[in-house]
Amino acid sequence: MTTASPLHTLIELTREARDKAGQLLASERRSETQLTTQLQTLNHYRLEYAGRLQQLLSTGIDPATLHNYQQFLGSLDASITRARQAIDQQQQRVSAGQQHWQQQQQRLSSYSTLTQRRTAALQRQTQRQELRQSDELTTNALARQGVNGLHEHETQER
Template identity: 50%
Template sequence: MSRTSALDTLIELTREAVDNAGRQLAGARRNQQQAQAQLDTLQHYRQEYSLRLQQAMQEGMEPASLLNYQAFLRSLDDAIDRARQSLGEQARQVGQHQQHWLEQQRKLNSYDTLVNRRMQAEQLRDSRSAQRLTDELSAQLRLRGNAFTASSGNSL
């Protein structure tokens, strides 16, 4: 009985660990999506700003404005690089959280398998016990039937 309750406690703790790991994984995926959205926004903004620079150059612009555009594009490129690094880090975090969730899930599955095997063994024991009882009752009925037939045959 104590083994079953200890196993039940272990299963409950593991289910909580699976739930926690799932929440952490979901959070990491949200962070990854946010990092991807930020990178997409920066890349889109850089593309627009680059088009503006080309248009301004076609229309003619002062060298100081050109330097300002180029400096801003460099700062956008730096921000894009940082966003890519952040996205890579978020992808790594997702991988780690997913691995942790899978490990917890495997652990829970192994405990469930153990419980199922224990239940099957219990059912087999119960079935064999019931069969033995049935066999014993049948044997006793045959013995009584034979004893009754023998005693009836003697009185004739």
């Protein structure tokens, strides 16, 4: 059973690594969701301010206000671009985190399979030993009966 102990330790370490990878993956997914929400908010603001600018243009607007709106929309556009880039990067981190988690899960499954095979082999070995012992007991019992029967037969012949 000494070979199972290091394997058990390895399984526990791998399980911990898989769990940590899962926690990191969940965190990366939450970050992705937050970034997506921020992008939606920025898009909403952009649409809202573009709509206001359209209303002002139809009713008349002074050049300074027009310039301010254009600059603000430009900064919103830049923020939207940065948000999209951040989401792309975050999606790459999520994908890497998912691959890492899957690798850890696969390692854990491999170690579990190895443990199951070792356990089955030990059970087969134990069964063979028990069968050999049972056969030996039966053989010895039959041999004793044969010797006792031979002695009885010799005693009767005398």
